[in-house]
Amino acid sequence: MVVCVAVFALLLFPVHINNYIYFNSAERYAALNITLFRIFGVFNANTVKNSPDKMQINGREAKIDKNFFKSNLFKIFNNLTVTKVVQLGDYGIAGDGGAYAAVAQNAITGAAYAFIEMNGGRTKLKNYIILNREHKNVVYYLKVSGAINLLALIKLILILITEKVHEQT
Numbered sequence: 001m002v003v004c005v006a007v008f009a010l011l012l013f014p015v016h017i018n019n020y021i022y023f024n025s026a027e028r029y030a031a032l033n034i035t036l037f038r039i040f041g042v043f044n045a046n047t048v049k050n051s052p053d054k055m056q057i058n059g060r061e062a063k064i065d066k067n068f069f070k071s072n073l074f075k076i077f078n079n080l081t082v083t084k085v086v087q088l089g090d091y092g093i094a095g096d097g098g099a100y101a102a103v104a105q106n107a108i109t110g111a112a113y114a115f116i117e118m119n120g121g122r123t124k125l126k127n128y129i130i131l132n133r134e135h136k137n138v139v140y141y142l143k144v145s146g147a148i149n150l151l152a153l154i155k156l157i158l159i160l161i162t163e164k165v166h167e168q169t
Contacts, residue, residue, distance in 0.1 A: 012149055012151060013149060014147035014148065014149050015036055015037070015147065015148055015149065015150065015153075016036065016037050016038070016145065016146070016147050017034065017035070017036060017042075017145070017146045017147065017148060018034070018035045018036075018038050018143065018144075018145050018146075019032070019033070019034050019142075019143070019144040019145075019146075020032070020033040020034075020035075020141075020142070020143055021140075021141070021142040021143075021144075022140070022141050022142075023138065023139070023140040023141075024137070024138075024139050024140075025097075025137045025138040025139070026135070026137035026139070027049045027050060028047070028049065028050050028051070029046070029047055029048075029049045029050075030046065030047050031044070031045070031046035031047070032044070032045045032046070043057075043058065044056075044057070044058050044059070045057050045058075082116065082123045082144060082145070082146045083122075083123060083124065083145050083146055083147055084123065084124040084125075084126075084143070084144070084145040085113075085116070085123060085124070085125050085126070085142070085143070085144050085145075086124075086126045086128075086142070086143045087105075087109060087126065087127045087128065087140070087141070087142050087143075088128045088130075088140070088141045088142075089101075089102065089105055089128070089129050089130065089138070089139070089140045089141075090130045090132055090138070090139040090140075091105075091129065091130065091131055091132065091138055092132050092133075092134070092135035092136040092137045092138065093131050093132065093133055093136070094133060094134065094135055094136040095136035097136060097138070098131075098132075098136055098137070098138055099131070101138045102129055102131060105129070105140070106127070106129065109127050113125045113127075
């Protein structure tokens with residue numbers, strides 16, 4: 001009986017997922033980290049510094065199927081409860097590129113935040129932009145926090161697997 005109650009509780013109580021994205025144009029480096037409860041690392045993908053065409057996943061050189069994320073991103077997003085989105089961008093305006101990147105980021109953020117608000121939910125949305133005259137690089141940081149319970153995660157995995165099976169037939 002105790003085992004059944006424990007399994008039921010694990011299935012229903014939320015698991016907090018934190019996603020961190022970091023980009024630095026001076027080092028030509030980008031990273032994505034996914035953690036549970038801010039402690040347990042689940043996934044880490046990053047480029048090699050000054051070599052953006054090489055990618056490492058969990059410390060090993062690898063390749064990612066980009067089409068998987070493109071086709072399933074909306075389904076994954078709708079099954080997660082996004083609780084907080086925080087962006088911090090340091091855009092160097094010593095050259096023109098940083099200013100253009102800041103304008104583009106602000107436009108994309110406005111559209112994404114409007115989508116999140118229309119999709120429902122009480123997500124905290126923050127966007128901080130620093131225009132810095134001292135350099136011409138872009139340093140960008142994004143944190144997306146969310147919550148999902150294991151039952152919803154199992155449902156999401158089943159949806160993605162059944163779609164892959166239907167594509168193959």
